[in-house]
Amino acid sequence: MDGExxxxxxxxxxxxxxxxxxxxxxxAASLVPVLGxxxxxxxQKVQEALAHSPEDRGYGSEDRY
Numbered sequence: 001m002d003g004e005x006x007x008x009x010x011x012x013x014x015x016x017x018x019x020x021x022x023x024x025x026x027x028a029a030s031l032v033p034v035l036g037x038x039x040x041x042x043x044q045k046v047q048e049a050l051a052h053s054p055e056d057r058g059y060g061s062e063d064r065y
Contacts, residue, residue, distance in 0.1 A: 016032070016049075
């Protein structure tokens with residue numbers, strides 16, 4: 001993997017994990033396909049995090065646990 005693709009994969013992964021922490025699992029899941037083309041191992045980590053996250057509260061949800 002070249003340097004630019006590696007940086008892109010890391011950034012997509014970081015964004016997905018942040019979205020998961022914010023309760024926006026659907027948005028995070030939308031990043032998995034492109035992440036999978038860049039770095040399948042990072043895509044798998046995001047999918048595992050999604051599988052263990054609470055239910056999606058939706059885009060822009062103001063309700064926080």
